[in-house]
Amino acid sequence: MTDTELMKFFEHHYREQVRFDKHMGMELTVKSPGEVSYCLKVGEQHLTAPDSAHGGVAAAMMDATLGVAALSYAVTQGNLCATVEFKINYLRQARPGTTLVSSGKVKNIGKRLVVSRADIVEEETGDLIATGLGTFTQYPAGRRKDVQHMADAQVSFSEDEIS
Numbered sequence: 001m002t003d004t005e006l007m008k009f010f011e012h013h014y015r016e017q018v019r020f021d022k023h024m025g026m027e028l029t030v031k032s033p034g035e036v037s038y039c040l041k042v043g044e045q046h047l048t049a050p051d052s053a054h055g056g057v058a059a060a061m062m063d064a065t066l067g068v069a070a071l072s073y074a075v076t077q078g079n080l081c082a083t084v085e086f087k088i089n090y091l092r093q094a095r096p097g098t099t100l101v102s103s104g105k106v107k108n109i110g111k112r113l114v115v116s117r118a119d120i121v122e123e124e125t126g127d128l129i130a131t132g133l134g135t136f137t138q139y140p141a142g143r144r145k146d147v148q149h150m151a152d153a154q155v156s157f158s159e160d161e162i163s
Helices: 002-015 019-024 055-077 145-152
Strands: 026-033 037-040 045-047 081-088 099-109 114-124 126-140
Touching: 002 026, 002 055, 019 055, 026 055, 037 055, 055 081, 055 099, 055 114, 055 126
Parallel strands: none
Antiparallel strands: 026 037, 037 099, 081 126, 099 114, 114 126
């Protein structure tokens, strides 16, 4: 399986399995192993005040972007990953009716830990809404029987493809 085929398989599987993204209205795009983006139209259901989205909307989007960037790399190694920690800096409020776009990329790969970085911008203005950094631990996909087929589709990629 090529890297493009694996990422299409991964993206399709992830979209089908992860209900929270659908609930939030977030749409995932996997660009390559270790690089993803999401978009989200800020609606009434996201507001904490008439002119501002709840900070949890940006936090959820950041968590997803950082985590799926790490996960899209981990699956190429036959692994899954879990969040160790993530940090978010809120820089501007997200306003109703705007579209938020996040971009995340793996920045460092260790023996077990993967570090990814992401930004969320307002599509209409290009304003930076939030920036974040996350650390994730990899573990063998075989530990979770419900995702064994992902491990079976494993393809190896060199770490050079991530930088």
